[in-house]
Amino acid sequence: MNTIVIVDDDDRFRAQATAVLEADGFVVIGEASGGERGLAAIRDLEPDIVLIDIGLPDIDGFEVARTVGGESDAKVVLMSTREASAYGPRMLAGSWVGFIPKEELSGEAIRKLVGLR
Amino acid sequence: MTALALATTPSRWVAGLLLIAAGGLGVAMLVGNAQLGPIRIPSVLEVLVGWSFAACGVFLWRRGRSSHLGQLMTLVGFLWLSGRALALVSHPVVFIAGLWLTDLWAPAFALFLLAFPIGRLRTRLDLTIVGVFLFVTVPLELLWFVFLVPANGLNALGFAPNPDAAHVIDTVQRDLISFGSVLLVISLGRLWIRSSGPARRQLLPILVGGVAILLQSTSWILFSSGQSHDFLDELIALAQIAIPIAILIGMLRARMARGAVADLVVELGQTPTPARLRDALANALGDPSLTVAYWASDRNRFVDGAGSPVDLPAEGTGQAVTMLERNGTPEAAIVHDASLLDEPGLIGAVASAMRLAVENERLTATVEAQLDEVRASRARIVAAGDAERQRVERDLHDGAQQRLVSLTLALRLARSRLGESGDPAVRESLDQAADEARAALAELRDLARGIHPVVLTEAGLGPAVESLANRAAVDVSIDIEPGRYPPAVEGAAYFVVSEALANVSKHAGARRASVAARHLAGTLAIEITDDGVGGADLGSGSGLRGLVDRLAAIDGTLTVSSPPGGGTRLAASIPVIPAAPISG
Numbered sequence: 001m002n003t004i005v006i007v008d009d010d011d012r013f014r015a016q017a018t019a020v021l022e023a024d025g026f027v028v029i030g031e032a033s034g035g036e037r038g039l040a041a042i043r044d045l046e047p048d049i050v051l052i053d054i055g056l057p058d059i060d061g062f063e064v065a066r067t068v069g070g071e072s073d074a075k076v077v078l079m080s081t082r083e084a085s086a087y088g089p090r091m092l093a094g095s096w097v098g099f100i101p102k103e104e105l106s107g108e109a110i111r112k113l114v115g116l117r
Numbered sequence: 118m119t120a121l122a123l124a125t126t127p128s129r130w131v132a133g134l135l136l137i138a139a140g141g142l143g144v145a146m147l148v149g150n151a152q153l154g155p156i157r158i159p160s161v162l163e164v165l166v167g168w169s170f171a172a173c174g175v176f177l178w179r180r181g182r183s184s185h186l187g188q189l190m191t192l193v194g195f196l197w198l199s200g201r202a203l204a205l206v207s208h209p210v211v212f213i214a215g216l217w218l219t220d221l222w223a224p225a226f227a228l229f230l231l232a233f234p235i236g237r238l239r240t241r242l243d244l245t246i247v248g249v250f251l252f253v254t255v256p257l258e259l260l261w262f263v264f265l266v267p268a269n270g271l272n273a274l275g276f277a278p279n280p281d282a283a284h285v286i287d288t289v290q291r292d293l294i295s296f297g298s299v300l301l302v303i304s305l306g307r308l309w310i311r312s313s314g315p316a317r318r319q320l321l322p323i324l325v326g327g328v329a330i331l332l333q334s335t336s337w338i339l340f341s342s343g344q345s346h347d348f349l350d351e352l353i354a355l356a357q358i359a360i361p362i363a364i365l366i367g368m369l370r371a372r373m374a375r376g377a378v379a380d381l382v383v384e385l386g387q388t389p390t391p392a393r394l395r396d397a398l399a400n401a402l403g404d405p406s407l408t409v410a411y412w413a414s415d416r417n418r419f420v421d422g423a424g425s426p427v428d429l430p431a432e433g434t435g436q437a438v439t440m441l442e443r444n445g446t447p448e449a450a451i452v453h454d455a456s457l458l459d460e461p462g463l464i465g466a467v468a469s470a471m472r473l474a475v476e477n478e479r480l481t482a483t484v485e486a487q488l489d490e491v492r493a494s495r496a497r498i499v500a501a502g503d504a505e506r507q508r509v510e511r512d513l514h515d516g517a518q519q520r521l522v523s524l525t526l527a528l529r530l531a532r533s534r535l536g537e538s539g540d541p542a543v544r545e546s547l548d549q550a551a552d553e554a555r556a557a558l559a560e561l562r563d564l565a566r567g568i569h570p571v572v573l574t575e576a577g578l579g580p581a582v583e584s585l586a587n588r589a590a591v592d593v594s595i596d597i598e599p600g601r602y603p604p605a606v607e608g609a610a611y612f613v614v615s616e617a618l619a620n621v622s623k624h625a626g627a628r629r630a631s632v633a634a635r636h637l638a639g640t641l642a643i644e645i646t647d648d649g650v651g652g653a654d655l656g657s658g659s660g661l662r663g664l665v666d667r668l669a670a671i672d673g674t675l676t677v678s679s680p681p682g683g684g685t686r687l688a689a690s691i692p693v694i695p696a697a698p699i700s701g
Contacts (some may be wrong), residue, residue: 008282010519016526023533024142081518083562084569085587088580103525 001048001114005030006020007038007055007064008079017051017105024107035059039067047074051105052096054080054087061092069095075114079105134173135191139171142198146390149205163353170194172413173361185236189229191363196222197595208275213262220258222251223294226330227301231677233323234362234456242304249297253290261286291610293335298331306427311435318403323365329356377401378466385474391422394474403469404454406436413446420449429492439464441472448475492672496605499670502598503569503608504684510569525554573611577601580633590622591647592629598636602660606691610682613689616660617645626651636693643689653679653687664689 004026006014011022012034018028030045032038035056042050050068054061076096079087084091091099098113127135137306138548145166152162158445171194178187196218198222203215227250231243239243262274264283272278286379305327309320381401391409399407400646419427429450437455441448451471457464522697528551535544555621565571573581579597586593601607614632621630627649634643655661655677 012523013519013526016530017522020526020530020533023530031568081522082565082571085564085584086575088572088576088584090576097363102522105526114475 002026002028003042003045003047004049004051004110005032005045005047005074006051007032007035007041007056007061008051009033009055009057010053013053013102014026014084015052017102020105021107021110024110026110033057035061035064037070038064042072044069046072049110050076051100051110052076052078053102054078054082061072062087062094065096067092077110077113124379126180127175127178128412129179132179136172138200139168139175139194140196140596142202143168145202145207146198152631153205156616159350159354164198166354166357167194167198167201169358169361170197173365176365186233186364189232189236190364193222193225193229194361196225206268207271212269212271212469213273215267216267217258217262220254223330224254226326229324230301230305230326234319239308240304246297246300246304249293249300253293254636257286257290257293259291270458278424295334298327298334302327312454312456316435316454319364319367319456322360322367324346325356325363326360329353329360336568355458355564377403378463378470380475381467382470384471384676385477390400394471395422398451398467398471399471401681402453402457402463405473406454408452408454410450412449414446441466441468441475443472443476443479448479462647477591482582482587491669492522495670499609499667500605503604504618506569507574509564510571513561513568518558518565519563521554521558525551525558528554570615571605571610575675578592578607578634581607581611582634585611585615585618586632589618589630591627593618594629594631595633597634598631600636602693604643606641606687606693609673609691610641610689613643613664613687614645616664617687620651620653620660621645621647621685624653625651627684639693641691641693643691646684650681651679651685653685655676661687677697 002025004021006017006028008014008017014033016032021028026048026049028059029047030041034043035058038050038052038111040054050065052061052065052068056064061078061080068074068076076094078091078094078096078099079097079102080086081102083101100109100113120403146164146167147156147160150156152412174187174192174194178191184208194604194665198214200217200219200222202269203211204219206212206215224247227664228247231238231246238247245409259274261283262272263276264279265272265275266278267275299650302324305320305324309317309324312320322589332349363429378401381397384397391411395407395409398409399405408421408427409422410429412418413420413424416426419429421427429438430452435455436452437458438452439453441450449471451464451468453464455654528547532544532547532551535547570581570584572584577600579595579599582595582597602610618630618632621627625647626648630647632643632645634641636642653661655665655675661677667673668689668691675687675690676688677685679685679686
């Protein structure tokens with residue numbers, strides 16, 4: 001339970017997130033800059049955990065998360081630079097395990113969300 | 118008929134003198150007749166005929182009408198009076214002059230009848246008729262005088278007294294006058310038949326006058342044997358008295374018609390339909406045949422009220438056109454009976470009234486169009502402002518916020534790589550820096566939310582208001598129908614609630630507040646109440662004033678009820694287009 005795929009269109013963030021998470025003991029097995037590529041990578045790599053940015057350029061992050069939830073057993077964690085309340089009730093209606101504001105991203109935070117399930 | 122030279126309007130003094138002269142001549146006639154024996158009714162009627170013509174003529178003349186009818190009528194009156202008065206004087210020259218003037222009355226009267234109401238002869242027949250009358254009363258009359266042996270023996274021109282010759286000439290004169298009178302009645306009758314409406318009304322006394330002159334001339338023939346014909350003479354005299362009076366009444370009717378113009382102005386003030394406008398104009402002008410045509414500039418022609426093309430009548434068809442123009446461009450045309458042109462004041466007043474109405478309608482349409490444009494542009498400005506806010510929020514999100522996230526993560530990574538080794542002061546500094554970065558990010562988020570609440574576009578009014586309530590300083594209960602509305606409506610509603618809750622937190626001293634929103638009959642009604650100190654009003658702060666402006670931009674309204682100590686109730690009403698909420 002430590003392989004991760006990161007779906008985010010910000011290259012710098014993906015690199016930093018990878019560094020932060022790997023420093024905390026996770027293995028980032030794949031990255032994608034958009035929803036379509038992310039879904040392909042997830043099908044291909046079958047990670048334990050998927051981090052998805054809500055504001056993706058091609059497909060809405062919620063949609064990607066919903067598709068992943070229907071297709072695989074991976075735990076989905078949503079991320080955004082905005083706070084969770086900016087998305088209102090949409091945040092509540094899905095199979096994802098939780099939401100992390102991007103600046104709060106850490107191995108510990110992920111473990112907490114995933115472990116709580 | 119411009120030959121009648123006294124073209125100018127007589128002064129009050131001249132008019133007065135003319136009336137005094139007419140009065141004097143009449144009195145002289147009565148006095149002269151009294152010397153011959155007891156005054157009988159025909160003598161009085163004779164005076165009244167002259168007075169009627171002279172007085173009505175002077176009155177008409179004083180009114181300054183352009184058609185010289187006043188002058189003609191005055192002339193008829195004076196010929197009548199002076200001829201009969203002079204004929205009572207026992208002097209060969211004066212007596213003959215009186216006889217002549219008495220008979221010269223006939224061509225003047227014929228001319229007056231034929232020239233009515235335009236002031237000039239219309240046809241060659243009319244010219245012929247006047248010619249016949251003049252032939253009888255000038256050359257034949259003078260010839261008659263040469264042979265005439267009057268009963269009183271006074272004849273300054275009686276160079277060759279010959280009663281038989283005089284009788285022959287007299288008979289020819291009477292036959293010619295009768296012939297001319299028949300032609301006169303035919304001409305007037307033809308004019309009457311060809312006329313319609315108001316023209317016929319005006320022509321009636323003239324026709325009566327024509328018939329009277331015919332009766333008089335035929336009576337001379339019928340009763341030339343010398344039989345008494347007082348009754349017929351009296352009837353004719355009464356008709357002759359009535360003619361000028363009837364014409365005057367016609368003029369007074371025109372004056373009354375100006376009262377109808379006042380009614381018309383009132384009617385036009387109520388922006389009548391084309392059909393009602395036509396009826397009102399027809400009524401004011403007393404012309405049931407009246408029609409109104411409107412200029413269709415796109416088709417470059419006149420159309421009726423229903424938009425069907427209309428051809429304006431040509432000259433000589435008995436109909437005339439009064440054009441309403443604006444800056445040389447036609448706007449509308451009133452097609453009416455040509456006889457109304459003789460009432461330039463009336464048609465002018467009606468045209469002015471209608472011009473006012475048309476102008477009023479045009480100005481109203483212009484103002485409406487400008488108002489629509491202002492409304493649309495105000496709504497566009499608000500929409501553009503909203504779009505700009507959205508763009509700034511996105512820029513903050515994509516730029517500064519991302520950089521601060523990146524900074525926070527970099528600091529955490531550095532801290533994590535440092536582990537528990539290294540300088541504790543460096544570790545502390547890194548932790549502090551990360552906290553600062555997070556705090557900066559939080560402030561930036563508040564700022565961005567204030568500029569444009571993403572939750573509003575993402576999730577709609579309910580969640581957006583919930584997010585506001587969560588940050589409010591007091592308890593806020595929310596009752597908002599789920600549903601989505603056009604962005605401008607959601608934006609306006611959100612800022613109303615946001616401003617209201619900010620005021621509740623800052624000024625109201627309230628413990629709780631409530632927000633309710635309902636969509637009813639195409640209108641989104643929002644109500645924000647609190648249990649605070651009250652005393653808020655729309656003029657007091659730029660915040661509420663700004664909301665009023667913002668709502669007005671989308672035809673919304675805001676009312677405030679805030680009695681001191683009684684809490685505050687803010688109610689906004691926003692039209693929703695489309696009427697049904699967008700599900701979402």
